[in-house]
Amino acid sequence: MDDFGGGSSRPQMLFKTLRRLHGQNLDHQGLNDLSEAFQNFVTRARFFNVGRLRRTWSHSAVEFMKYRRRLPALMADEAAGSGNVEDDVFDDSASHKSFKTKIDERKIVVGNVSHRVTTNQLSSFFSKFGKVSSCHIPLEGGCQSMYATLPKNRRSKGIAHITFKNVEGAERARTASEDELKFYDKVMIVTPYHLYKAPRRHSGNTLVADMYGSVYSGSTESFDDDGISVASSDFSQTTDMPESPLCHSATTKGYIGQATFNHFPDKVVLNIFTHLSPFDRVRVERVSKKFLELSVKSWNTTTSLRFTADQLSNSRKPLRNSVLRAILVRCGIYLRKLDLSRTTHFLDDQSLEIVAKECPNLLEIDLTGLKVRWTALKQFAESRQSLQAIAFRNQVALGEKSFWYLFRNCGNLKRVDLRGCRRLHGRCFRLLGLFLEEVLLDGCVRLEPQAIEEICLKSVNVRTLRLNGCYRLTDESINLISRSLGDLQAFTLCGDGFKDITTTGLMNLDRMDRLVELRLDNNHAVSDTLIGALVSGAPGLKIFSLAHAGSDTALTSKGLVAISHLPDLEELDLCHLAGVSNAVLTAIAKNCAKLVSIKLRSCTYVGDDGVIALATCHRLQEIDVSGCLLVSNRAIQAVLNAFPVNIKLTELDSTPKRRAPLVAVTLVVGGTLCDPGKLKMKGSRVVLDTSDYSRLTADVRGMFFAAMSNAADEAASGETYSDDDLCSDDEFESLTAQ
């Protein structure tokens, strides 16, 4: 078999040679040899004593080294002809030839092997042609079958690789007649290793995938030679094996020159499947056996599953336990993250059992919306102790006891999201430890100062703490937080119902010098002095939100000017503050060059000059001046001009190599004097939004906080829930003592 034949195919041969040398996507021959050598070694190790063993090992090692050493030799062969690569490289120089002989000629590929044949049987069968040094039957990718339609065990692909000790053995096997190759009622097909190509048939894909990694050789006819034609004609003579998916009855339907999905490399199909929603992914299982196999396989890259409403919109059916189980059976063991909150569902106690059973490796879960009882939650927590994050929002029915069981078993929780759990008192936080990093408790109106004490005592590593609307907190809580949680980066305390929090209490926040995000929307206790203290205390602030905060007399432009001392500021919300003036904006624009977003809804004292000053912040992406009654076309036009579509590279402050992304700038102008019809928009990347959000936010916020304070009042008025799981103080103490 001289594969370096006809001149016309030389370029292809060059490529083939290179491909053979290459790892990765290409032919893994070197690796095959190594793994085979190792297999040899292991097999022998079972039968021979240590002395023989050592020799065997060195033999295998030598074989591998030989291969490694030949790599540069072959490369050098090609380099020798560098003057005229095309003509000289493929002269059958002695060394080159010998390389080919050793590596390829001893090896054959056998097709149409019965699935019942074992490696030993096959190797003894072929030993009649010469001494067999190794025999390998590749198995189909192991798929743990959960369906009756898939075979339970890994079966062979119907092909085998056999390496003879001598070239002659392989030669004899290749030239053997059909009768000689009959084994288990099937006539096997022998092809030389290096020449093996996909027969243009159904069964091709597995073979090709095996031989060339994921390289697909769809249209091979251009460099066909005898070897292949033999192979394919032989294939059509196969003495059939109806139950095998690989040896199908011939379907000649125009595969030649036409890419069909049957021939696709698994990698491509898997890539496609990963873009499909869970439901689509299950549905394609019925397309064909290959799809079933790959669809099942595609789950193992899925570590995070999130049910969203649109995935179900086709059927418009709520998620049920049976469906949840069917999906989790497929992907449960790979899942690290599961989110059940974004879809309509009928999930209950039983769902928790399913999740606990099918998802052993789960680290994060969002159970918002599940209707569960504390018993189920207790059971779940007991089986999933490694949980790191849990979200369970708006559980108005669950009381302290449920969370107590949850926290007791999952002591390693990092993130806890219990927003809107109105009945939570929070003393269960004593059960969580140093792992805790993020605590979201917005709207937990009954949260007691004691909860903060527990967090500050036990979990000093908390980085994010959101306590919007936790109206029972006091100045002392703030003091504790600022003393104990030195790593705190994000802190929010929005809401206008904090009766026990004063400006003096908030002043303690100036100790927290690592703060990056601070939101005090609607908080009445905000004042000029507080801003001054905060700005000097936490100079690294990036996000600062003060909408509706303070009162017109306590929070004035004098205090707000201090914000300009925050050089890292990126996001600023100053909606509905009478203190915001042109002078404030000018100062901020001058010093906060990193500003990305600024909201100034209903800042009625802001005029054109302030907005024009803002236009000098080149990183701005969002400017909201809706409801600023004094802002006119002059300012808007200035902003439009300040953000042209094309920036000359010289204007960029950053290095010219890193092209600053030219993102659109949103400018909200509803409720201003601006008349969009008279603006020149051409050449600007500013997108005008003419809606007026100022009213909207005022209304929504009003409603939100009203609802919240109602709930707080409810809670305050001592209205009790008649539920069974409401713990009294004594009961809680006894639970903790357990």
Add this chain to the structure above:
Amino acid sequence: MIQLCSNDDPPVSFTVPRKAVELSKTIKTMLEDLEGFDMEQTPIPLPNVDAPTLELIVKWVEQHQDDPPPVEKPRVEDDDSDDSDADDDQEPEVVIPEWDKKFLPTDDEQKNQLFKLLNAANYLEIKPLLDIGCKYVADKISGQTVEWVRDYLNMENDYTPEEEAKLKEEIAWAEGL
């Protein structure tokens, strides 16, 4: 400039800037290994790619040659305010850019061309092209019936009727369209 040859007879060759052609990992590794040769003169044969497909590939790599390389940026811990996308380990959603939308052979008559393109992108290891192509196909088959998918992908049903009936029953919940 590098020359690429299709597998047609006679081969059609394309001349592509080296920078563009290096979007293909396969070719890039090859060029790196053949450092020192005058690769400008040697056409690189691509035995698995035919001329129309290669033309598309060349068009695509020329368009995207200046794209910043997809850097594995370490996820910054962004604890953004509201409950929305805190999904950091979710696989980043592939978005097909405008230009590529027009570029992809999306007509139904051209679907074979699309599949060939995917194949070639896989073979040449042009990951971004493979991703957008796969994303396109995924969008196309999502929400469709099994029969439609089979027809679209030229797949053959290799289940026996009994097997298929059984499977259909098992996954009936996913099929309710």
